[in-house]
Amino acid sequence: MSSVAKKITPTSFAEAVSNRINGHYNWRVLIVEDEPAIAEGIQNIIAPPTSVIPIHRSSRQRPNPANGNSSPSAQKDQFEVVWAKNPTEALKFVQDSIAQNKPFAMGFFDVLLGSSIDGIELVRQIHQIDPRMYAVFVTAYHDRTVDSINQILGPDKADRWDYMNKPFTDGSILQKARNAVSMWNLKEQKKHQEEQLAEAANLLLQGERANTVAAVGRSVAHEFGNLLMHIIGHAEIALIKSDVTTMQQSLATILKAGDTAASVLKKFKKMHNSDQSIEFTEISINQSIDEAVDLMGHEFKKRMIQVTRPIFHKCVLEANHHSLVQVFMNLFINASHAMPHGGQIDISVTRIMHGELPNSGMVEIRIRDHGPGIPEEILPLVLDAFFTTKGQQGTGLGLGICKEIIQSEHQGEFHIGNHPSKGLEIVIRLPEKQEVSDERS
Template sequence: MTHTAALPSAGPALRRALVRHHWRWLTMLALGLVIVIGTWGGRYATRVNFDAAALRGENTLRLAVAVLRGQMARFERLPQLIADQDLIRQVVQTPGDRAVVAEANAYLKEVNILLGSSDIYVMTQDGTTVAANNHDSDVSFVGENFAYRPYFFDAASGGEGRFFALGTTSLKRGYYFGAPIRDGDAVLGVVAFKIDVDGIEETWRGGDYEIIVTDPEGIIFMASRADWHFSSILPLTPDRLARTDQTRRYADARLRALPVTSDDQAGHRLMALTDVLGTREFLVLAEDMSEAGWTVQVLLDTASARAQALTTVIVALLLVGLGTMMAAVWLQRRARLMERMQLQRDARAELERRVVERTAELATVNRRLEAEVAERRATEAELRTAQASLVQAGKLAALGQMSAALSHEFNQPLGAARNFADNALVLIERNRIEDARDNISRVVALVDRMATLSRHLRNFARKPNSRLETVSVTEVMSETREIVAFRLRAADATLEFDPGPEPLLVRAGAVRLQQVLVNLISNAADAAEGSADRRIAVSARAEGGRAVIRVRDHGPGVPDAIVERIFDPFFTTKGVGKGLGLGLSISYNIIKDFGGELRVMNHPDGGAEFIIELIRSGRTTVT
């Protein structure tokens, strides 16, 4: 007994121990993830962002190199074409002939304008310029000696001259092509062709990167930033300066070294540069243009990539924190869920006990309910039968009221028929056959009239089925007129029917609709008996998608106090023995069965008006 009682108290303690164990593991896991993300994750995010930046930079680098190569390829064959001209060969052979020199100067100027180059000039074998496109400018090359330029001595030796430098006379940067002027195998002089590079630099500015072009000594010759021109990204050692001075590549320009430091990180070359904008770190992508002696480099600022990497690490740490919080909430909810589950188990056991106790009671109650349901179903069936009987009783009551008038209606034709028959016998005896035939025809007509009236009454008295079909209001009204004719004569009332401009078809049952019209017209005849105006007006119209039949009398109308009760069963304003109070109630239910509406109102000009709204129909029969 003692051991059994100790188990419930041990359960909560065990659960609390498990929760503390889970909390320790969760804390250790979160700290481990923070350490891993803070160290390895930072390096990985930096490498990923550097790789993405390098991919963008590679596209920029390829485009810049392609532009430079395309610009050089555009002009590289032109110097040799110019050198092959007879005029150029003649001017180096006779440099003292002023006419030839003047003609050569004009030719070079014209070609320079046509090709859009910077300068074109011709040098003799000793490097002296004898003709140039700028012969008439303030910076004329005529008379200048450029034998120290590599493009000259390479071409003078029979090869192709290539050199980029700052012009010593024009002080403008450009790329030089040199081509030998030949007379057979002998080299008579050199044609120099200089192209401008300023236009190319203009396309580099405005991007989120920097582009520089350096010579073999690391000196920046072209750059997207003009303040970097003639700066070196390598130390300016005496050997580098001596090689640069030997060719006077940069004329008298002052060279300076940029304060840069290089490093490799995440598989990429980085360069830190300090200038007037501060210290910035760049990702360096480079490609050699050996044919020009250049190195084209694209510098991408790493601030954006490092910011993205830092953002990635922060987001990862936040996710870890969020995950830890969610796990903590889950553990807490799980502990509470376990407690609730235990409470639910206890409650379930108590509930099962109570269910067992109540099952017997419920079984007894169910048996009682089943008996009551069966009794109510039987009552409902009886009510339906009673309702159908009431409808038929209403018609039979109406027929009962008609019986006296019908007796008179039949007696008159019967008496007339008897007289016509007697006369016919007398006429036959007198051999007046034609007159006898006329009397017999009248007897047949009277018999047909009585048969027609009998047929309408028989159809009216028959129980209708529930089938709905397309019914013509005009045809139903024609049969209704035959049935109520005796009632109208008894009340000295007249019936006026207005079928409308076109036949009106409705969805109804012909006999039941006829019963409704008989009831309404009979009531109108009762109301008209004490009135001066004994007209009963029936009209049929199509209004929108509905068919509206109006039955109006010119009697005293319906008192406001009974408007709400006029369709109630067994409610009547007639005297004792003159009605059951079922006619309007039956009519109301019949119209409802048709999916329509029956209502009553007092006409503004006097009298009551009953309004029937039915569904318009085509020729197709529906059920």
């Protein structure tokens, strides 16, 4: 076991994160390798002793510190490394780490351990003890395929493992460690913030007075806003520097989600100040829908939900983009919950006219799921605050918030009903942007 403490600069991403989780950033790494030379090589790459030159695992050599080419980023890492020689020892280390509340953020696992179980089965067993841990498999080209690993670990763990082929470079090992550790800490931040938001919602559900709710809301909005600032800022840096297409797409989605969440929390923070108005701009309703669909992409894929667009007219509104994204996100979440085993969501955007009057156009958005619908006897109640059909998993606020945004903020219409064929259908009507006629003589 080796631990190297190095000072982190105030602008480093690690410190920004560590300030969020009670001042603690998890740098713990487990190496499971039956060959001491390889285990020592990995350890010296990510946590090099000050007097030891790391062992190189490929022909691509690291820069010589004597030539002044050492990477300044190396001074920011504080990896705490534990080496396990076999699966039994690894399982014991993981169990002890949970008991001591010092979990590992990630681990490097050799696939062929020369034991009764290989590294993939070991990770499957570790995830039963600690499902949060990230795993990087260090494998030869013909050990296992990506599909076979995914089948053993399960699709729900697809985002918790990665692999790299031998021979590896120092840089690839170090970057895998940094990425996995960063993802572990970011997810813990998200969990921490969700707990804060849940606590605020619980106070609301208990019927606290409006000023108490506003105070809680301002506090949560402030804290969550700070977190989002760090996530967005460093996601932008990663997006600029990355040359991996998949990472760029994922980070772009993080930026959109953070931007929308920041706007929602900004409105929550203004609850106590009624003289501040909602900002309206010229937007494409199709863009707001597309962004909500993109943000739900992972959830739709996980739940095997297909999105169709039977009618999709291009329409422009004077509206608040983030508010509408919030509405559509709420509706898509409800629809996905209504179809836990997969299904379909139909989204239609249609331009309609009210009579023959000029500039009387409306945009009609229909969102229909193919779930069981809502019993007719309780359908009139679903828009009431705090009414929910989800038991303890629901707050009864989602549809009420949607109705408030559409009707009060945007002077639109919000209707809910069961589709004649199957499922629930939401109908939203919003005024289309009016064109100013040229009446110059």
